[in-house]
Amino acid sequence: QVHLVESGGGVVQPGRSARLSCAASGFSFSSYGMFWVRQAPGKGLEWVAVISYDGGKTHYAESVKGRFIISRDDPKNTLYLQMSSLREEDTAVYYCAKVVAPLTGGNSAFVLDHWGEGTQVIVSS
Amino acid sequence: SSELTQDPDVSVALGQTVRITCQGDTLRIYYTSWYQQKPGRAPVLVFYGYNNRPSGIPDRFSGSSSGNTASLTITGAQAEDEAVYYCNSRDASGNPQVFGRGTKVTVL
Numbered sequence: 492q493v494h495l496v497e498s499g500g501g502v503v504q505p506g507r508s509a510r511l512s513c514a515a516s517g518f519s520f521s522s523y524g525m526f527w528v529r530q531a532p533g534k535g536l537e538w539v540a541v542i543s544y545d546g547g548k549t550h551y552a553e554s555v556k557g558r559f560i561i562s563r564d565d566p567k568n569t570l571y572l573q574m575s576s577l578r579e580e581d582t583a584v585y586y587c588a589k590v591v592a593p594l595t596g597g598n599s600a601f602v603l604d605h606w607g608e609g610t611q612v613i614v615s616s
Numbered sequence: 617s618s619e620l621t622q623d624p625d626v627s628v629a630l631g632q633t634v635r636i637t638c639q640g641d642t643l644r645i646y647y648t649s650w651y652q653q654k655p656g657r658a659p660v661l662v663f664y665g666y667n668n669r670p671s672g673i674p675d676r677f678s679g680s681s682s683g684n685t686a687s688l689t690i691t692g693a694q695a696e697d698e699a700v701y702y703c704n705s706r707d708a709s710g711n712p713q714v715f716g717r718g719t720k721v722t723v724l
Contacts, residue, residue: 526712528659536651536659536702536715550712586658601706601713602649604670606658 493517493605495587500610503577513570513587513607521545521565524590526603527572529583539585540572544594555581577614584609618642618707620716627722628693636688636719638703646706648686650679653718654699662701663688690721698723 540561588603628634649664
């Protein structure tokens with residue numbers, strides 16, 4: 492059974508950094524691309540970052556490019572999101588999510604079949 | 617980046633059929649996936665591609681697509697189907713994906 496558990500959220504001052512983790516279990520973590528998706532209070536879903544199954548490719552939303560870094564540690568079955576220069580508009584629930592298809596994902600590279608329950612990040616002074 | 621347009625609100629009588637639509641130029645090229653999100657919960661994938669329903673999702677959920685419009689249909693809506701539904705697809709402008717803004721479905 493696939494299980495994704497995020498951690499690392501909390502209250503952070505503007506301009507500071509934080510690191511989110513996503514512990515994965517129940518599937519071959521190293522075979523799947525992974526996303527971070529966030530949801531600001533009362534708003535819709537926004538993809539933040541994606542990393543390929545082998546860690547060789549990453550892609551970021553314009554809103555976080557240059558400030559956030561997605562990475563993975565396959566032996567630990569863990570996904571990370573290093574967030575720096577945080578802004579109030581980064582306040583959101585952050586979800587990690589697994590791509591439905593293994594390896595490159597093909598035409599399903601954007602389909603997310605399992606999500607964690609999310610971790611809340613509040614950027615406030 | 618591409619945009620996906622969804623109606624903000626839709627209502628349906630208990631046991632009736634409701635169609636939720638998602639429009640965008642990227643849908644002429646790529647297929648759609650649909651997510652159900654209930655208050656305070658993570659999104660759940662309910663349908664994707666041309667005919668893929670994840671295990672555990674009731675068969676009253678179905679999807680279709682024509683031109684630049686994709687649809688998620690709930691046939692015989694139940695009270696537990698009340699939620700916000702998001703579509704997403706690949707972004708034709710080069711980003712990995714794009715989400716619609718969501719449709720809140722109310723079951724009367």
